[in-house]
Structure formats: structure tokens, C-alpha cells
Amino acid sequence: MFDVTPLLFLQGLRSPFWNSFFRGVSVVGSDLFYLVVLVIWYLAFSKREGIYLSLVLFTSLFLNFAVKSLVAVPRPYLHPMLQAISEAEGFSFPSGHAQSTATFFFSLALLYKKRPVWVLAFLMVGLVSFSRLYLGVHYVEDVLAGALLGAGFAFAAFYLKGKLEGNEVNIVFWWKVAVAAGVALSLFLFCWDDLSARVGGAISGALLGWFLEGNAENLAWKSLFDRIVFLGLALLSVLACFLVLRGVFPEGREFLFLRYAIVVFWVVFGIPVLTRHLRRKLAGGS
Template sequence: METINAVQSIFGVAPGQPWLLITNLGSDLAYIATLVLYFWLGSPREARTLGLFFALSAFLNTVLKDSVREPRPFVQNPAIASEAAQKTAGGFAFPSGHAMVTATLWVLMALQKRSSVLWAVAIVLTLIVGFSRVILGVHYLSDVLVGFLLGVLLALLGAYLSPALERLNRESFSSVSRWLPAALLGVGSVFVDEEWGRSLGLGAGFWLARADFEPPQSWPLRLLYAGLGLAVAVALYLASSAVLPTEFKRSGIGAFIRYTVLVLLIVEGVPRAFRLRAVALPSNV
């Protein structure tokens, strides 16, 4: 608590300050935008691996939070976090989901692309999103540091397993090895709550996705399609939130179905709607 008080005395926590905007770079919509743009501007197959480990990071974070059950700092001292900041903090505190998932997403992306610019972006973005949670009073410093560590470890694991995942992805779309894991995740979602069901649905969606389309070669056209794809993705996300019954969305199986379908519509449906041709997945990985 003393650490939070110290950093707040330096940076301040007024809702009008930029820290709420910074922390929202680790929100659902920000993650969706990152993954969608990476599909279109990076590599669809690498983005599939990124999506799988994004889902795994979110799942493990939920498991750890529900196991440790550490209260948020503002439970002990409500004055330490503004009402706006508290709205960004769901569930328990340890480890920080913003720090863990952001680290997984951006460090794995940097490992895939091996770009010094992307490494700089990954490091800066991960650090500022993570430490914004301490500044806003919704996490202890230890929550964020452990989140960083776990996120980086998952990113390293993702980079190591990428070739094996590419080989599995070359199998037939109708094969048992593709559909059985997704079905088992669906069965598991019947017995869990919304947070768990969301992570399982993301994992199932990215597992089922082939990501075998070829983005346009010209950058102007690629940027156009990326913008259209992002608009469709955000529209689908918001529409599913508005249309689906609250009880369904908040159930484990409901969240599983929602996010599995969302991923498949965005990753598989949008490219086909744009009539982008599929390419043969490489056999030399």
C-alpha cells in the first residue's frame, strides 16, 4: 500500500489524467484491435499462434486469481482508487491480468517479427500498461511484476512451440485432432463462470481457425482491408454484447459460444467475405 501511495503522490490519479487511457490499452477492445490488425498487417498464421497464447495467458491469469484470491488494494482502502479506475478492475488482484496478457501479446509479437522497433513498442507498452495499474490503485506492485514475468514466460513458450503449432495447423480442418480439443473446452465451459468461459472460447476459436488466407500484397489495399476488418470486428463484438441476453453472456457456456463464434467470424468469415484466396500452408516448418 505504501508503494501505491508513493507513486500516486508523484503521478496523481485524477480520472482526467492519461492513466485511464493508458490502462485501457490493456482492455478487451484494445486486444481485439491488436490481433485483428496483426492478422492483416503481419502474418495470419503467426497471428493465430499469437491468439492461442493470448487465450492461454487470459485463462491462466483467471486460474491464478481464483486460486490466490488476493483482494484489490481499494477493498482495504477505497480512497486509493477512483470510481473510474475501479471499473477497470474485475475479480481478484494477483497476478495483474493487464500486465500478464499485455506482456504475452506484445513480447510474443516482437519475438515473431524480430524487429527492434517492435521490441521498443512491446517493452514500453507493456511497462506503462502494467504500472498504470499501480498508479490507479487497482493493483499492488507485486501483482504487476509477477504478471510481467508470467507473460514473458508464456511469450517465450509461444515462440518455442510455434513450429509445432504450424505443423498441426496443416492437418485437415475436419480432423479429430482439430475438433476434439475445441469440443472438450466447450464441455469444460459448462462447469465454469464467464471469465473462464471467455478464455476457453478464445482458445477454441483460435485453435479451429485455419488462418490460411493471403492478405493483399499492396500496402494501400492491405491498410484498407485492415481498417474494414477492424470495423467489422468491433461491430461484431459490440453487437454480440448488445443483442445476447445478459444471463447467457454471463454463463460459462454462453461466454464460450460467444467468443468462439466471434473469433471464427473475424478470422475466417471476414477474409472469405472479402473473397481473399486461401493459400497452401507451408510444409517446411
């Protein structure tokens, strides 16, 4: 178990082209990549799907980090003969990149139920998983376990979604806020490193923002140009929010949690509410 031999074989096949290629592929499994994708999905396409994919993905990642900390398998590049060509945080087993990719793309395939989306899901999980082996940051067992856990989590979340939608219950607004606040406090107290703080903050901000916003209608646009301009301004506001908070908050796990919670809350609650308000003002003034 946790044999470094396959990684040493791949190390012998490395070249500058494939090094760059698999570094690029590996970006697809990062939390920052999915944060940007989900911001665009939520604001420009479907708020319901965006919030669902966000909560499923980041909850899956939070559990991944918990398992990593409990199992505490060192990274393979600690082996004297293996050289990694990429940086990686935390422990090795299971692979967070493989799990996040499987969670996201299989959730997408379950939502759309189209053959091309299923093909894309298997392709992306395979490519991202292989990239982690090629780069020397994971064992074979890591990516297999991560991919299986991610796929299993996607199917379980989709099954639960179907059960909840079939038995919809009207929950009082303040109960929703209380639940969101309780989840946020629990995640805040149980964050044990920077990885869990970032993801725990993202879950908290998304959940609280969704319950407070209370409007599942998508933002409508008159043209593709309007949608693109809006997205550009929205992403700039997210970047500005992130940079300001990084400058204001001191270093520390607790402040990292708050930073991500506020940024995601701004995306889920602040931007849609501000957009609707500005639209009403402009419509009233014209």
C-alpha cells in the same frame, strides 16, 4: 507482502494530467484492445502470426484468471486510505494487464528478433505495469508476478512453436476439427466467471476457425487504400456481429462464451472465406 504503502505514495502524486495519461496507458493491457489489434493483424498483415499471437495471448490470460481465482487476493483499493481511479474486474494477483502485455509484446519480439521491438516490449510492459499501480488497482507484487508469468509464457510458447514446426505432422482435417471442438467444450465447461468466459470463447472461436479455414495465405491487396477500406468494413462487420449477438443472446456466462466464440470465428473463418468468394465472383463477372 502485498504492502499498500507504495500505492499510497503514488496516490499523493496524482494530478488530472497523469490520471488521464495512465488511464490511456492501461487500456493497452485490456482484452478488448488486444482483440482489435489481433483482428487487424490477422486480416491485414499475417494470418499465421495473427493466429499464433491470439492463441498465445488468450491462453495466457485464461491461465491468469485461473490463478487469480485460486489465490483470491482482494484488490488493494479495499484499503480505507486508498482510492482507485479506475475500475477493475476480478481478484488482484497476478495482474492480467501486466501479464497480457508481457505475453503479447515479448511474443512479438521473439517473432521479429529486432532490437527496437525488444525495446518496445520492455517499455510497454513497464508502462502498463506502472499504470496499474498508479491507478490503485494492483499491488507491486501483482504486476511483478504478471509481467514475469507473461514473459515466461511467451518464451515457452515460442520454444514449443519451434519444436512443432521442426517436426510437422500432417493431421487429418477432421482430427483437427475434433481437437478444436474438444478444447472448446472443455473451456466452456470450466469457465467460472465472465472474464474466463470471454477469453475461453475467443480461444475456441480462433482455434476452430483456423482449422476450418485451412488457408494460411495472407489476403493480398492492390493498394494501401484497398487494404484500409477492407479493414474498415471488416471491423464494422465485427462490431455489427458483436452487437447483434448481444441483443439476441440473454445474459449469462454461457452466452457470453458463445458470443465471443462466434465473433472471433467470424474474424478467423468468415471474413477470409467471404472475401475470397467475393473476389472469385467479381473476377468471373468481369
